[in-house]
Amino acid sequence: MSSSPEISFHTVLVANRGEIARRVIRTLRALGIRSVAVYSDADASAPHVREADVAVRIGPAPAAESYLDIDAVIAAARSTGAQAIHPGYGFLSESVGLAEACAESGIVFIGPSVKALQIMGDKARARDHVLRHGVPVVPGFDAKGLSDLEIAEEAERVGYPLLVKPSAGGGGKGMEVVADAKGLPGALASARRVAAAAFGDDALILERLIRRPRHIEVQVFGDAHGTVVALGERECTLQRRHQKVIEEAPSAGIPAHTREQLLAAAVLAAESVEYVGAGTVEFLIDADAPDEVFFIEMNTRLQVEHPVTEEVTGLDLVALQLRAADGLPLAIAPRLRGHAVEARVYAESPERGFLPSTGTVLLFEPPIGVRVDAAIESGSAVTGFYDPMIAKVIAFADDRATALARLDEALARTVVLGVETNIAFLRALCQDERVLAGDLDTGLIDTLLPFDAERPSSAQLAAAQEAVAGHSEPVRTSPLWRELPGWRLGAAEVAVAPFVALTDADDEIALTETSPTGSREAIRAAVDGDGAVWVAEGGRTVRLRPLDRKQRMLRRLSARDAGVAATEPEGRAPMPGSVVAVHVADGDPVSAGDALVSIEAMKMEHSVLAPHDGVVHLLVAVGDQVRRDQPVARVTTEES
Known part of the structure; x- marks a missing residue:
């Protein structure tokens, strides 16, 4: 039985994975409630599976066949005696189907009512609904049922630039910015394709684009007794491709009257659907004229960035969700204190255009002294099946400047080897003058791109050399004079060849210093199964491919024979993934x-571009799975 004197649930199933599953399980354990994890074949060894009291396999790796399978989730709940299901965020967290299936099975859905899900789960319907209840919205229109010609006419009436986005879903997926009428057809096609694949619904809405928007959201909670409270706002303006990167609470210096408008409008939106549980109402504010607020959407679930609200309120939002779902009154009077900032650590490479990275985590060392919510540990597999976010680092302090400095210092001590991450880019954001001054808009990150990788330091190269030398001992099968470096029969001693390696940019780099500068204590290094060595220093990780003498000679010969070569004819896959569209x-x-x-x-889509003019010859079709660097098309010219 639960040790909580009030909450009646004794068993709760967590219908999610990664860090949010671990987060929910942590609160369930603290409350003495039995936790049930579900997992796909890809997550059989994942931390959340081991940490739960019970774990149930629900299907193969693809999310559509496991975490999105409502029947499998309900069956797991029934078989384990779960009284309630916590959906986390993403996956089925805003699913009307899961809420209805729970009701039919006598299981409590830890979320709002079906009515609230239906209204707020569709952006177009939500927009019209809140507008009727006095919540301000951005000028725009619902494109459902309209022909492309009718959409173009309405777009001219609203005025460019416009934002095209799916009615269903969230997370920025499928959003397209259209500067003028010429770009509208392509944006509509792309948005529909992504929306249909991600949400099973290609309906779109179009809204006027605010040129310097700030994205601010309000955490609301409602109970079954008609109470709705706002737990302050969060600044979510630092985004890339509509995906949040760094969030903070409270927001960075908005006027007091604007904050009052935000909180009041958020409560009004929640009350309009008799909201129960945790929800987030999202708004846009013009950075150059922050006197008006515009409703974007309501997320009917817990948010990724909820830890910053927990830090400034001292509340456990998962525990509050359990109370609300169990029909208990919230009975809270939030008091905000200090400042909290959260950075999302993604398995991606900012230096290569933020392409996703997959592989085995050779080493994960979270920083001590700050909150870290992680999906991984040393030995975890990061696959291409799920979202690339692998951890969140959260820093708290009495003021914003100190919180940002603590976050930067914590990121410098965060070590992830085996997959590429955005940690160095996050540090650059924490140190940016505009971020420090609170002069934010959603386009700020784009001004820092492209993000160039720094050359490995001499200390990193020395650590890489030691890691490679210590990784495995050579097998001694050849004569002595062939074994010992720097020694030849009948000749003077020669120098040992320096450590030479290739970077991911295919640059050849060598260790030339005999005593590299820099602290070696803060450096971590590990060798992966392909023989590449990963080295982390100060939050910056490099992947190096060591070259022996023969490999260096072959590279020199190849470069000499090729001369100044023309662009290679192949268009290659920038990452492992699935071909979702062929444009020619x-x-x-x-x-x-x-x-x-x-x-x-x-959940990210990338286009392979023609390397030069010519005639294209396709090497793949829609649905094919491709490897990183695999040729997907060849463009031939008359000369070639």
Whole structure:
């Protein structure tokens, strides 16, 4: 039985994975409530599976066949005696189908009512609904049922620039910015394709684009007794491609009257659907005129960034969710204190255009002294099946400047080896003058791109050399004079060859210093299964591919024979993933930069472009799975 004197649940199933599953399980354990984890084949050894009291397999790796399988989730709840299901965020967290299935099975859905899910789960319907209840919205229109010609006419009436986004879903997926009428057809096609794949619904809405928007959201809670409270606002303006990167609470210096408008409008929106549980009402504010607020959408679930609200309120939001779902009154009077900042650590490479990274985590060392909510540990597998976020680092202090400094210092001590991450980029954000001054808008991150990788330091190269030397001992099968470096029969001693390696940019780099500068104590290094060595220093990780003498000679010969070569004819996959679209027909003439195919991995879509003018020959089709660097098309010219 639960040790909580009030909450009646004794068993709760967590219908999610990764860090949010671990987060919910932590609160369930603290309350003495039995936890049930579910997992796919890809997550059989994941930390959340081991940490739960009970774990149930629900299907193969693809989310559609496991975490999105409502029947499998309900069956797992029934078989384990779970009285309630916590959906986390993403996956089925805003699913009307899961809420209805829970009701039919006599299981409590830890979330709002079906009515609230239906209204707020559709952006177009939510927009019209809150507008009727006095909540201000951005000018725009619902494109459902309209032809492309009718959409174009309405777009001219609202005025460019416009934001095209799916009615269903969230997380920025499928959003397209349209500067003028010429770009509208392509944006509509792309948004519909992503929306249909991600949400099973290609309906769209179009809204006026605010040129310097700030994205601010309000955490609300409602109970079954008609109480709705706002737990302050969060600044979520630092985004890339509509995906939040750094969040903070409270927001960075908005006027007091604007904050009052935000909180009041958020409560009004929640009350309009008799909201029960945790929800987030999202708004836009013009950075140059922060006197008005505009409703964007309501997320009917717990948010990724909820820890910053927990830090400034001292509340456990998961525990509050359990209370609300159990029909108990909230009975809270929030008092905000200090400042909290959260950074999302993604398995991606900012230096390569933020392409997702997959692999085995050779080493994970979270920083001590700050809160870390992580999906991984040393030995975890990061696959292409799920979202690339692998951890969150949260810092708290009495004021914003100190919180940002603590976050930066914590990121410098965060070590992830085996997959590429955005940690160095997060540190650059924490140190940016505009971020420090609170002069924020959603386009700020774009001004820092492209993000160039720094060359490995001499200390990193020395650590890499030691890691490679210590990784395995050579097998001594050849004569002595062939074994010992720097020694030849009948000749003077020669110098040992320096450590030489290739970076991910294919640059050759060598260790030339005999006594590298820099502290070696703060450096971590590990060798992966392919022989590449990963080295982390101050939050910056490099992947190096060691070269022996023979490999260096072959590279020199190849470069000499090639001379100044033309662009290679192949368009190659920038990451492992699935081909989701082919934009040309085999044999079509193309120009340099034309999109040939689109590849999706970790909920992100990337286009492979024609390397030069010529005729395209396709090497893949829609649905094919491709490896990183695999040729997907060849563009031939008359000369080639």
